[in-house]
Amino acid sequence: MGKQYQIIVDVYEKIFRGIPELVLILFIYFGVGLGLGFPPFKHAFTAATFALGLRSGAHQSQIFRGAIRGIGEEQMMAARSLGLSRLQAIFRVMVPQTFIIATPGLGSEYSLLVKDSSYAFIIGVPDIMFWTNRVIATPPLDPVFPYFAAAFLYILLTFPLATYLDMWGSRKKKQLGLQEGEG
Amino acid sequence: MGEQKKEAVGTPGGRRIADIILECRNLWKIYGKIVAVKDVSLEVKEGDIKLIFGPSGSGKSTLARCLAMLTTPTKGDVFLMGECLTKPGVDLNKARAKIGFVFQHIWLFHHLSALGNIELGLRRVLKLPKNEAREQAIQALKEVKMEEWANHFPAQLSGGQQQRVGIARALAMSPEIIILDEPTSALDPELTGEVIDTLRDLAKKGTTMLVISHEMPFAREVADEMIFLDEGMIVERGQPELFFTKPSSERARRFMARLIKLTRRE
Ligand SMILES: Nc1ncnc2c1ncn2[C@@H]1O[C@H](COP(=O)(O)OP(=O)(O)O)[C@@H](O)[C@H]1O
Ligand SMILES: [Mg+2]
Numbered sequence: 001m002g003k004q005y006q007i008i009v010d011v012y013e014k015i016f017r018g019i020p021e022l023v024l025i026l027f028i029y030f031g032v033g034l035g036l037g038f039p040p041f042k043h044a045f046t047a048a049t050f051a052l053g054l055r056s057g058a059h060q061s062q063i064f065r066g067a068i069r070g071i072g073e074e075q076m077m078a079a080r081s082l083g084l085s086r087l088q089a090i091f092r093v094m095v096p097q098t099f100i101i102a103t104p105g106l107g108s109e110y111s112l113l114v115k116d117s118s119y120a121f122i123i124g125v126p127d128i129m130f131w132t133n134r135v136i137a138t139p140p141l142d143p144v145f146p147y148f149a150a151a152f153l154y155i156l157l158t159f160p161l162a163t164y165l166d167m168w169g170s171r172k173k174k175q176l177g178l179q180e181g182e183g
Numbered sequence: 184m185g186e187q188k189k190e191a192v193g194t195p196g197g198r199r200i201a202d203i204i205l206e207c208r209n210l211w212k213i214y215g216k217i218v219a220v221k222d223v224s225l226e227v228k229e230g231d232i233k234l235i236f237g238p239s240g241s242g243k244s245t246l247a248r249c250l251a252m253l254t255t256p257t258k259g260d261v262f263l264m265g266e267c268l269t270k271p272g273v274d275l276n277k278a279r280a281k282i283g284f285v286f287q288h289i290w291l292f293h294h295l296s297a298l299g300n301i302e303l304g305l306r307r308v309l310k311l312p313k314n315e316a317r318e319q320a321i322q323a324l325k326e327v328k329m330e331e332w333a334n335h336f337p338a339q340l341s342g343g344q345q346q347r348v349g350i351a352r353a354l355a356m357s358p359e360i361i362i363l364d365e366p367t368s369a370l371d372p373e374l375t376g377e378v379i380d381t382l383r384d385l386a387k388k389g390t391t392m393l394v395i396s397h398e399m400p401f402a403r404e405v406a407d408e409m410i411f412l413d414e415g416m417i418v419e420r421g422q423p424e425l426f427f428t429k430p431s432s433e434r435a436r437r438f439m440a441r442l443i444k445l446t447r448r449e
Contacts, residue, residue: 077253078290082304082356083280092303097294176293177338 009061016058021116025051029123048120056113067101069181101178103169111158128153202228204360204391205250210259212245219245221415227360227393232386234402235395237412243395247364251282264359280308283353283361288369289345291337297348298333301355323355327381343374347381360391367398399442403427411435
């Protein structure tokens with residue numbers, strides 16, 4: 001990767017890992033969408049999706065960079081020594097290993113993404129939290145059960161898949177002796 | 184045209200060009216301020232076993248990688264079967280497929296089984312159909328006595344077993360030459376024997392090889408020529424007996440003395 005891209009990716013990661021998701025959603029919807037009048041972000045769902053994507057992308061970029069560093073130039077050279085083209089080496093050797101190393105991290109990132117999406121109701125996106133609040137508000141209801149149900153739904157959405165990815169990835173990493181790179 | 188080309192790359196002395204498998208002429212590799220390889224010329228003929236040795240950092244790996252075009256030389260030319268690889272427009276993937284390479288730190292593909300490691304090149308580079316690739320891969324594993332471990336992943340094998348798979352991976356492509364960069368130096372002493380035995384078998388079969396190694400008994404036994412490299416340069420070259428009895432350069436003499444002392448102590 002060229003140096004200048006490296007810097008761009010670095011800055012992107014640092015910025016979007018540093019901003020709380022809620023601030024990002026409000027900023028993009030109210031600030032960029034309604035304030036500056038950028039048409040796509042006047043739409044609450046689009047604004048929320050974009051805000052979630054920006055933050056998640058920063059995390060995923062970090063996860064994949066660590067994974068690629070763990071594999072290193074050596075595997076590439078070994079592949080090229082057999083006569084594989086650069087593209088073949090990337091798809092047959094680098095990518096499969098990158099995914100295995102990245103999987104446990106991607107599992108937690110997926111959970112985080114689902115959980116962060118719960119902020120979207122604040123700008124009116126009709127998600128689980130939105131409907132929970134609606135149910136509680138009209139007619140006024142004891143909030144214990146609706147919030148409990150919402151929590152249960154989030155667990156249902158995150159726990160099985162995240163746990164499966166984590167277990168599969170960790171087992172595979174151990175079996176194959178793969179590790180993330182430092183730095 | 185073909186005749187002319189042969190003449191153009193022919194060596195003086197009238198030796199037939201077809202005999203030379205791999206050759207470099209006035210090869211240099213410079214990393215910033217470091218001159219890793221300095222004006223090296225050598226040729227490996229069919230069936231030859233060349234052994235390169237020298238202190239750590241003397242440029243052995245760099246030279247080997249330049250010969251296999253895994254790194255691009257700064258200056259000078261590399262020829263494979265008379266074809267110049269250092270000019271623009273050469274299909275380097277095709278050339279690399281004909282040069283087997285075994286790495287010091289082995290570098291098997293972690294995510295593939297022993298068999299998968301070998302099949303990759305057979306299928307994707309030589310484009311063999313699935314069953315044929317499998318057959319050849321198993322044959323290669325047999326040659327290094329690893330067929331029983333075909334379905335194990337690299338992490339499940341000992342260092343010596345991994346390196347034998349590494350050799351099989353190179354061998355399976357039916358290369359014109361195999362370059363081995365210190366194939367035993369990363370292994371525990373008790374595991375070097377099995378790899379050296381494998382190399383001995385290859386030598387007996389007449390495999391063309393360029394081996395970087397400090398296994399002196401092995402060198403003495405199989406090498407046609409030994410090349411002593413220091414500070415990127417060929418300091419001395421000749422038949423093994425020359426080095427074991429009376430190396431003419433002071434540097435080679437001292438290095439040999441140290442190696443032999445080390446071997447005795449073990
Ligand atoms: N990729 C590289 N970048 C910069 N310097 C290198 C690189 N590879 C090797 N060198 C330098 O070139 C010299 C020769 O290294 P190498 O060929 O690995 O020696 P050897 O294999 O004989 O130990 C060393 O000084 C080493 O630091
Ligand atoms: Mg080396």
